[in-house]
Amino acid sequence: MVHEPTRRQALVAGGLALGTLLRTGRQTQAALRAKVEAVSVISKQPQNYHGWSTLTRRRNGQLVLVCSGGREAHVCPFGRVEMMTSTDDGHSWTWPRVLLDSAIDDRDAGVAETAKGTLLVTTFTSLAFEAVLKQAEEQKVWDKERLAAWRAARDRLPGDERRKDLGVWMLRSTDGGRSWSGRYDCLVNSPHGPVALSDGRMLYAGKELWSRKERNGVCESTDDGRSWKWLAEIPTRRGDNPNEYHELHAVETAKGGLVAADGVVRRWQDVDGAAPDRRLGIALALAAAGGRKTADVVRSPP
Numbered sequence: 001m002v003h004e005p006t007r008r009q010a011l012v013a014g015g016l017a018l019g020t021l022l023r024t025g026r027q028t029q030a031a032l033r034a035k036v037e038a039v040s041v042i043s044k045q046p047q048n049y050h051g052w053s054t055l056t057r058r059r060n061g062q063l064v065l066v067c068s069g070g071r072e073a074h075v076c077p078f079g080r081v082e083m084m085t086s087t088d089d090g091h092s093w094t095w096p097r098v099l100l101d102s103a104i105d106d107r108d109a110g111v112a113e114t115a116k117g118t119l120l121v122t123t124f125t126s127l128a129f130e131a132v133l134k135q136a137e138e139q140k141v142w143d144k145e146r147l148a149a150w151r152a153a154r155d156r157l158p159g160d161e162r163r164k165d166l167g168v169w170m171l172r173s174t175d176g177g178r179s180w181s182g183r184y185d186c187l188v189n190s191p192h193g194p195v196a197l198s199d200g201r202m203l204y205a206g207k208e209l210w211s212r213k214e215r216n217g218v219c220e221s222t223d224d225g226r227s228w229k230w231l232a233e234i235p236t237r238r239g240d241n242p243n244e245y246h247e248l249h250a251v252e253t254a255k256g257g258l259v260a261a262d263g264v265v266r267r268w269q270d271v272d273g274a275a276p277d278r279r280l281g282i283a284l285a286l287a288a289a290g291g292r293k294t295a296d297v298v299r300s301p302p
Contacts, residue, residue: 066109077153079105103156110193122193166210205250205260
């Protein structure tokens with residue numbers, strides 16, 4: 001049996017790869033060290049599955065955490081975007097507040113603060129749970145209560161309306177999270193949302209979903225997250241399948257350069273035509289001209 005690397009392993013490998021990529025011939029600074037004081041469950045509803053959480057610290061010191069909460073499992077129809085906050089460095093957390101609960105599954109919650117202090121939260125909607133439900137109905141392995149709950153969640157919208165509800169979404173708050181806009185299209189999705197750049201722009205590296213192209217690329221906002229425009233497509237490394245590029249995230253270097261990392265399990269195929277094998281891969285794309293030009297994608301060692 002092949003054991004798939006976990007997202008944690010992917011992120012650790014990505015960090016190592018990024019450090020290797022950015023290292024120069026000069027002696028690097030001493031590595032930063034983090035002290036783990038405690039590991040604890042902060043959820044007020046630990047019976048639920050909490051997916052794809054993102055944490056950010058606002059300029060006033062407040063910690064803001066968002067996730068896809070209310071879930072039964074990794075794939076289910078119950079996902080919703082929840083937010084928790086802490087004003088004491090994470091020692092205590094508020095009860096989760098539901099920011100978005102659409103009629104289908106709300107997944108991947110990201111959060112960022114803009115230069116003006118605006119909060120941006122991202123998510124996307126999915127119908128992946130329909131295949132799980134169909135399989136359960138065919139195999140007759142679920143109890144009546146669970147089956148009824150999934151069907152009731154599915155039937156909040158008719159089938160054609162459910163498909164119309166698919167999208168990549170953003171919510172915006174200009175008052176520190178007390179009130180929020182409705183959801184609006186932000187062109188791409190990645191689990192942890194956009195990043196604030198030193199020039200005041202917001203940059204979002206991600207993947208187009210539910211479109212014919214489904215490109216991997218970067219978008220920018222120059223109006224504090226109100227609207228987004230496409231900047232550049234991230235090229236596909238020779239031998240790779242672009243459909244296997246997922247869950248990107250971008251960072252800005254100290255000198256203003258940009259790096260977008262894709263840190264998930266993918267099926268790699270060597271350029272010499274050898275049979276592909278499924279392994280952990282980290283793809284790094286370098287960008288110039290403020291994200292408007294992207295260089296070739298490189299791969300870290302598996």
